[in-house]
Amino acid sequence: MAGRLSTISEGSTDLDDFTAAYPPCDFYRGSIRRVAVSGGLIRSTLFSQYGYGSTVSSYSSQSGASSYPSNNSGYSGLAHAATGARALCDLELREIARRMIRDRYTQRIVQEFEDAPSDALGRWFSELDVDWVLQIREGCGLRELEAGRSESSFQDFVERWIRALAIIVLSMRELHLMTIGEPTSAATARFGKASILAMLVFVDAIVIPAAPKGHGPGDRLWALLNMYVCISDASSFKWSGSRRPIPLETQSIIDEINGSLSAEENKLNGAIFSTMEEIKTFMEEEDSWAAEIPRGGGEVHRNTQFIVDCVVLIRSAVLNYHFENLRALLHDTTDYLKDLLWRKSKLCSDQSLRYLFLLNNSCFITQQLESTKLIAWVQNHWELPPESKKYIDCYFEVSWAHVLSCISESNLGPLRRWNNGSSLARFLSAFDRIYKLQKFWKVPSPELRRMMRKTITERVIAGYREYLEEHPELEKRIIFGNTTPDELEEMLGELFEG
Known part of the structure; x- marks a missing residue:
């Protein structure tokens, strides 16, 4: 068929051709699953407590204390969100994408897509470990999807989606560079467009306000930021790299792909801001403050831990990926938390305990938000945060x-x-x-x-x-x-x- 990618390399035997064209089912999926990359931001355990994230709770409201391991600051709590390898830069994913092309598996799928788009896309997505994405496109919601796949968690879905999108973009670019100027260039671009558009349906399932049962705004914020990192990388990914001119049809398709990625990037950006507003609303209405400040003995409140965790995630995106559009959200959330603590502390009738609560929580915020490189310096040259100097004087006066x-x-x-x-x-x-x-x-x-x-x-x-x-x-x-x-x-x- 004219315009198709050849599936037979020169000098190969029929057996070689058969193996290249038809690798065993799940031949690449196991390798993909073993890649430990989550888009750039590692999930903290804090979102799993008290309805902020999944239903698994590591907080005992009966005791008023958390069960988190202690960190260097002396506080129990935050398992720091941290930066990891960006999916499109991950060497293992790049190697898998290249191996698919060396094995001519990707070329075979592109060829099949020209004749039977649905079948080829289904086989491709199954190998990428995201066949469930096509179910969402066909009207199955995320809640129904999770119910039908009890072995997969919300976090698991997001990480599998990120790995798959990275391989799609990496392999399509690699194949695109190989076929520039050839009749098969447009076929590669069409297949890439169909794959990426099918993947983007998952974004809508995440950004909608009504999250699946058991997944609160903490889980959604983590997912949104991770997916934002991945799509931002993909939307700025360079499809060029060759001096050969790109055919107009191919360039038009690439422009459509980039336009769709940019639109989803903007959608995720808006959802990140709205999710933080949702978190603020929840914090204002949450009624555990008055009871749990005395019960916890003025220790760091779980709500404080949770919002700090959100701030660390956002800060990681700002500092490591230079998302300046999130910088204002970072400062606003930090200022909001300090104001929230002051207002909620007034609910405590014991003034000594009130100021102890403010001291513990304000120092927790300061120490948790210090750069890792400064932790040793902070421990040796530690000073009270500015607002805490006032709190310690107030504590002394009432105690x-x-x-x-x-x-x-x-x-x-x-x-x-x-x-x-x-x-x-x-x-x-x-x-x-x-x-x-x-x-x-x-x-x-x-x-x-x-x-x-x-x-x-x-x-x-x-x-x-x-x-x-x-x-x-x-x-x-x-x-x-x-x-x-x-x-x-x-x-x-x-x-x-x-």
Whole structure:
């Protein structure tokens, strides 16, 4: 047939031709599945908790604490989203695409597509491990698709789609360069267009607001960003590379492909922004704040962990892939989280716990958003974030200031007549009460924990020492009561261990 790609290479035997044209079923699929690439952004485990992502929960709302492994900052929680290899740059996927062409498998599929488009596309997609994409095109929704493929998770579908799209683009470009100026050039372009347009149907299944049951905005944000990275790469992919002129028909088809990819890229960009708005709405309406701040002892709230995880994903796209259009979303989300924490902290009736909550959460945000290269420096030269310096002063005022006032007031003007022994008793009683109340409150960050202990010690214990120096007659009472400044300072060293 004129215009078809030859399936027979010069000097080959009939057996060679048969093997090249008809490789065993799933000959390439196993290799494709083993490629560990997810479009560039590795999925964090945080989206799997509390309805933000899948239904598997690693958070126990009964205990008010998370079960995440500890990281270097001392906080339990975030399994950092990180950058990985972009799918179109992945060496394993490139090699698979080239092997398909060397084996002449891709040429055979392109040839079959000219006679039987549906059959060829079905065989091609099955080998690429995305035959289910064609079911979506035929009207099967993602929810029905998952129900029929219980062995595949939402994340699995997205990763398989990314690998397949990468191989389609890579192999079509390779084949396009081989056939420029030949009659088969347009056939390759037509097949590439049909493959890519069929793949893009999955984008619509992801961007729609009504996500499949069990998949919240966290799962969708992860999918959107990963697919955005992949389609952005594909839309900017250079089909040229040869000095030979591209036939007008072929160029027209390539322009249509690029136009479709750009449209989907814009669609994904809009969906990323709308998903973050959906997350904000959910956070405003989520009713666990008032109950769980006290229950969790002021620790890092799971909502904080979740939004930070979103920020890390977005930041990875901005910094590593230079998506400047997402930079404003990154800053807006970070500012929103800080404002959200301030507003939600007002729901806590215990003001000491409120400011401990603000300290833990604000420091968590700062430390988790530090560049990995700065972590060691941060640990050695750690300072409180600007807003936390205010929070620690507020915490001291509502927790320990009145303890210190028990002895400082005895030296003020008309209050001199107060019995010094009574002032000391009130001081020790107030100290003991606050100490017992807060001893098991937890500050996960070692740096913040040391800072808070130091602040309390420098203000309370220093004031206590001055008081005793001014009232030496109380020295015996202090010694026999096991309440010397050194002993109280040692007690403060046990605070906030949880």
